[in-house]
Each structure stands twice: as structure tokens, then as C-alpha cells.
Amino acid sequence: MKRFLWHAAITLALLGVGALVFITAGFAPISAAAGHWPVTRELLHFAMERGVSTRSLGIEAPALDEPWLARKGAGHYAAACMPCHGAPGVAQPLVPRRMTPKPPFLPRTLAAGEMSREELFWVVKHGIKYTAMPAWTSERRDDEVWAMVAFLERLPELSPSEYRWLAFGGTDAGPGDCAGCHGERGEGNAAYPRIAGLDAAYLAATLDAFASGRRQSGIMQPVAAALGEGERQRLASHFAALDATAPVADAEVDAGSVERGRRLAFQGAGMRRIPACVECHGPDRSERNRMYPDIAGQHPDYLALQLRLFARGGRGGTRYAHLMERAAAGLEPGEIRDLAAYYASLPPGS
Ligand code: HEC
């Protein structure tokens, strides 16, 4: 028995040395052009599937039925994922077809429905090591990753024109263009904020914050980081000069909620250190710091989302963002809905 163990140990050591010599001499197969042997491909894919399945245990999907979630995923998909995975009516580009492993053409492979919501979430958030599949740019925006999952679930059934509508909102914009997401005149919609008519100083500082990662968003960070500083300045002046029209309301306004929000915005809640929002955001304040954004007439879903991010902490932003994190820290979910409903009900610029 002892002798057998000795032999086994020596054989293993020799194999190890052999592998080291093989790799050091540069013989390890690394050509992407050669692809994998079928057995390697199956083994790696099996390892990936098992890894994703195990690691996505314990993740619980939120409700994903808001229709604008898929829209939000689609704009980013067109800019960041389509170049590897293709899209309805858009053939997979040539370069990723030469990758090993090859990125799947998702509109077809997802149709099999083999990946659960939780598994899709895990893959999109973390990416897959040893493949080109990247992780989500921001580690703090699970809400955005879920928006992408909402889109991926609809992807297999989308016609090319439905896909184009979701990704570019009926504009002629190309992938990553401001207009495709924020609207032709920057007017915004349920998925994306209005940027027309905001102060140029706030817009420029916000684009800088996205570019440097001081404001977290896996969708806006790559867009802003791809622009030079001069371009960010120019875009800020451009959108600041456009007329601020409120995005088309798509939800019924609850008058009671608006009234409760109005009261809280004017009075705050001193006992819980919630300040009066009007001190910084108006309405009815003539002098305002240019870095305190105009939130009147912004879409209620966007306002509520931002308030939740501030309340949780870590939303980031310009060098004034800490003021807002303090202001939102004590807000209850119901109060967030009321405040969002109130400010959304005001005309922009009030
Ligand atoms: C640079 C190329 C590249 C980009 C960009 C990319 N992916 Fe991937 N993706 C891959 C590769 C390669 C795989 C396959 C990994 C494997 O087979 O193990 C993959 C796998 C996936 C899978 C698992 C599919 C399956 O059937 O196993 C999903 C889902 C996915 N990607 C979604 C996305 C999304 C969403 C984006 C954009 C945020 C994205 N990918 C961006 C290369 C890319």
C-alpha cells in the first residue's frame, strides 16, 4: 500500500513538471481560430451552466412587469450587447463570430427558455470568466440589471421593428445616441429622465460624475466615459438650451398622493430630519443654486427610483450629492411615492 502511494505521488509530480515544461515552452493551445475540441467545449459549457445555476440560488427576482423596464434594457442592449450577440433583424457582426467561445445569437438561444430570471440576472451582473462576457459596469445598480433581464425575456419574441422601437423609441438614433434613449428633444420618458432645460452647470457636472464613476449607472457611465470633456460641455449647453416639456404622462395621477407629497415637500418632517425639499428644488424659490436640479415635471418613476437610490446610500453624483443623501435618508417608501407624484405633477421649471 505504502509503495503504491509512493508511485502515485511520483507519477503526479512528473505530470506536474511535464505540464509546467509544456506551458513554459509555449505549447499550450491558445489559438482562438482553432476553437475548442468538442469535448472541451461541452465540459466548459457544463461548468458554466452548473456555476451559474449554483450561484444564482438565493437570488429573488422582483416583479418585472412595468413595461418601461424592457425599454430601459433595450437601449443599453443596442449599444453594449448587440455588438457581440446580434439582435432581431441585426445579424451578429463578424468579429465576435471569431471568438472562442463564440457569443451566442441571443434572440435564438434564449428562445429555448433554459435560463431562469435569476440565472440571467447572475450572468448579466457578474459576467463569465475566460470568455469575453463582461460584468455589469456598476456593482451598485441591481435595478438596472433587472431591467436588462426584463428585456432579455422579451427578446426572442420581438420582431425587428418592435426591437427598434424599444431600443430607439421611434427616433432615427443609432446605438448609444442621446436621442435614442432620452428622446429627440431630450424630453425623457418613463425609462429615461428628461434632460432638456436642466441647468448647463448641473448637466456638465453630472456627465463628469458618470464619466469618472462618481455617479453609478451601468447604462450612463459607458456613454459618458466615451465622451471627451469638451464634448460633455457642448452636450450640456445643447440640452440646457432646449425647451423643457414634461414627458407624456402614462399613469393616472392620484390626487391624494400628490397632496401628501406637496405637504411633505413644503414642511419636511423635522422629527425625522427630513428637510423641506422646496428649500433646494422649489417651486416658488427665485434664487436657487444651479447645482440643485429642476425636478418639476420629471417622470414619477424616475424620481422615485432616484429617491430610493439616495435613501439606500451610494447613488453618488456631483460634489453636492451628499446633501441629497442626507435629505432622503429617512424617507419611507410611501413618502417617496407621494413626493415623486407631487413633483411630477408640476410643470418643468417651476
Ligand atoms: C465582447 C463580447 C460580449 C459582449 C459585449 C457581451 N457578451 Fe454576453 N456573452 C459573450 C460570450 C462569449 C458568451 C458565451 C459564454 C459561454 O458560452 O460560456 C456570452 C454569454 C451571455 C449570456 C448567456 C447565454 C447562454 O445561452 O449561455 C447572456 C444572457 C449574455 N451573454 C448577455 C449579455 C448582455 C445582456 C450583454 C450586454 C450587457 C452582453 N452579454 C455583452 C460575449 C459578450
Ligand code: HEC
Ligand atoms: C442607452 C440609453 C442612454 C443613452 C444612449 C444616453 N443616456 Fe443618459 N441616461 C440614461 C439612463 C438610464 C439615465 C438614468 C441613470 C440613473 O438611473 O442614475 C440617464 C441619465 C442621464 C443624465 C442625468 C439626468 C439627471 O436628471 O440627473 C444626463 C445628464 C444624461 N443621461 C445625459 C445623456 C447624454 C448627454 C447622452 C448622449 C451623449 C445620453 N445621456 C445618452 C440612459 C441613456
Ligand code: HEC
Ligand atoms: C440641501 C439641498 C437639498 C434638499 C433639502 C433636497 N435636495 Fe434633492 N437634490 C439636491 C442636490 C444637490 C441634488 C443633485 C445631486 C447630484 O446628482 O449631484 C438633488 C437631487 C435630487 C433628485 C434627483 C434628480 C435627478 O434629476 O436625478 C431628486 C429626485 C431629489 N433631489 C428630490 C428631493 C426631495 C423629494 C427632497 C425633499 C425630501 C429633496 N430633494 C431635498 C439638493 C437638495
